[in-house]
Amino acid sequence: MASHSELNPQQQEAVLYTNGPLLLLAGAGSGKTRVITHKFVHLVKNKKLKPEQILTVTFTNKAAEEMKSRISQLLKTDTHGLWIGTFHSQCNRILRKEIKALDYSPDFCIYDEDDQCNLMRQILREFRMYEALYKGVVARISNLKAHLVSPERFVASGDSYGFDEKLARIYARYQAELKKANALDLDDLIMLTVRLFEEKPRILTKYQDMFSYILVDEFQDTNVAQYRLIKLLAERDRNICVVGDDDQSIYKFRGANVGNIYDFERDFPDARIIKLEQNYRSTQNILDVSGAVISRNEMRKQKRLWTERGCGEKVYCTVLHNEEDEAKYIARMIKDIYLKGNYKYRDFAVLYRLNILSRPIEEALRAEGIPYKVVGGLAFYQRKEIKDMLAYLRLAINPRDNVSLRRIINVPSRGIGTATITKIENEAKKNSISLFESIKRIISGDVITASLRTSLQEFVDFIEELRKMKDARAEEVLRFVLEKTSYMDGLEEERMENIEELISSARDISLREFLDKTSLFTNLDDLPSSDVVSLMTIHTAKGLEFPVVFITGLEEGILPYFKATEVPEDICEERRLFYVAMTRAKDMLFMSTVKLRRLYSKVQEQEISRFLSDVPKKCTHWIDKTITKSEKKVELVKEVKKVDVPYPAGCRVRHPVWGIGVVRDCYGEGDDRKVSVNFQTVGLKRLAIKFANLERL
C-alpha cells in the first residue's frame, strides 16, 4: 500500500521515536519496510545524520538492495558506500579493514558450506573417523559459532553445549586449518567481528562513533552472535531500533534465536515497544485463517492484525488424490483466474515446504502453457562449474587457499592424481606450509618423474600468472582461466551457459569485489521480471507478497516436515512457516493436500496436516476432489480433443476492429469454439472463432 504516503499513528510513532532503544513488533504486511525507509529518511532530513552514519542490517541481500533503491529515491542520493546490507556483508566490510588486529591477512577468502564440507572430510579422513559424518559435524560447528563458542570455550564450557571430546578436537583442527588457509567461513565473519570488538576496544569505539543509529530488520531471525554484535555497537549510545515479528521466525535450523526479541527488553529495559497491527496486504478472511493457526502457538507476543479491506473471498482448502492431480488443479485454477482478466501471471505464487515438490507443479504448468519461474532453489554459485572457476580466481588472491587448490589441481585433468596429491599433502604437513608452497618444494626436490615435474611446474606457473592478475577486472581473469585451462572443452551446454552467465556478472568489477559477491550472495537473479508465475519454497517467500497464493503439500511429514515433529519447539516453527506462507496472500489463498504422494521414489499414503484442523471453517471453502470418480474419464476425453488448437495461447492475431492482440486461451467445441484475446487497444475479449474473422500473425 505505497499509494498514499501517509503513515498510520503507530507507524508515525515508530518513525519519529529516535531517542533510545525501540522494539518494533511488525506483524505480517504491516508496512514494516516503509517504516524503516521513512525512519532512515527522517534521521537524515530532520535529525541531521549523514546517511553513512546509519547502520542498517537486513536479512537478505535482496532486501538490502530494495532498501537502497527506495532510500536513494527518497533522498535523491547515491547509496554507494552506505552501511545497508546483511550481517555477513557488513562484517566482511569491517573485517577487510580491521582483521590485521586479529592476526589474519585482509586477503582472506570466504568458505561457503561446500568448502567447509570439503575441508571437514579431509580432516575426518585424517583423523580416521567416519567420513560420512562431515555434514553433521559442519552443522554442529556452525551452531557453536552462532553461539560464539570458540574451540577453547567449547573445551572450557563443560557440558553446556553437549560437549564431546572428539568434536572438540575436530573443531580446533578445523579452525586451525581455516587460519592456515587464510580463510573464514560464514560464521567466522560474525564471530570474529564480535571478537574484534571485544578484544580491541579502540576499534569498537571507532565503529560506535561511526554509527549514530542502528536499524535491524528481521530481528526475529538473528542468532546469538549477531545480537551480541549489535549490542556491542549499540550499548553506548543506545540509539537502536530492531524490527521483527516473532511469529515469522523460521530460521531456527540456522541458529536463529527468537529469544533475542524477548532478551531485547531485558537488555534494554527502557526500550519503547510499538506494535504495528494494521495489515495493508491481506483480506480479513486470510487474516482470520492465518491468525487462528498461529494463535495455537504459546510463548508468542500477542498481536491482533486487522485490515480495512473487506472479508474478501473465502480461503480454499482442497483435498486431492495425488500430487499430479494437485498440480493439475493448481494449473487450471491459475488459468481460470488468469482468463477472467483481473490478474497477470506474475500475481500468482505457488509455495511449498520442500524444493522437490516443485516438480509436478512445473510439469502441470508446462502442460497448460502457463509461464513460470522457479525462484531460489539450487544456488547459482554452488554449481560445480561455477565453483571450479571461482576456485581459480580465489587462488589468484590467496594462494594459501588449500580447499580451492585441492579442488582444481586436477580439474581439468593434468595428470596429477591421488598419489601425487598425497605426496603434496605430506610435504605440506611436514613443513607446515601451504599446499601451493609444498608443490614448489616437490618440484625442486628430485623424487619425482620428469613428466610429473613438468605438469606440476605448469600448474605453478599458471597460478603465478593468475596472481599477477589479482588487481585486474574479474571478467578478464575469468576469460584468462577459461582460455588457459580449456575448461569449456566438451562441457555440457547448460554448464557452458552458466559460465557465460558468470562472466557477464563479472563485468566491471574488481576480482576482490567479485569474490566477495559470489561468497555472500546466493543467487544471481532475483524475482522474475517478466509476467510469469513464481514457484518457491516458503522460506524463499518470506518478505514477499502475491495477490493469489497456492500452498501445496499440506500433509503430515511435509508441513510439518517429518524431521521436525519430535520436539514441540520444532512444531512451533513449522506452524510459523505455515503462517508465513498464508500471510503472503493479498486477495486469494488456496491450500491443498493430497491422499497419496510419490516422495523419494516411493508412493506414500499421506495424512492431512494437523495445521489444517486449526483453520476456522467459516472462512474457508472445503472441496474434496477425491470423491468424484467419473469426472476423471470425462476430463481425459476432453484432453485428447484439445490437441489441434487453431490459435494456441501466446500467438498473436489481428482483429478487423480491435487490431493486434495476444491469445490467452482457446476453448470449446466446433462452432462454439471460442478464443480469448488480450488486445492492445481494448484489453481482454472473448470471441467466437467462427465469427471473429481473426488473422493469425
Added chain:
DNA sequence: CGAATTGAGTTTTTT
C-alpha cells in the same frame, strides 16, 4: 593415472 562401471546413500529451509 584415468575412465567407466557399479554400488550405495541421500534427499529442508540459506547468509
Added chain:
DNA sequence: ACTCAATTCG
C-alpha cells in the same frame, strides 16, 4: 530418482 564415491579395469 539421482548423485556421488569407491572400485575395477585398461
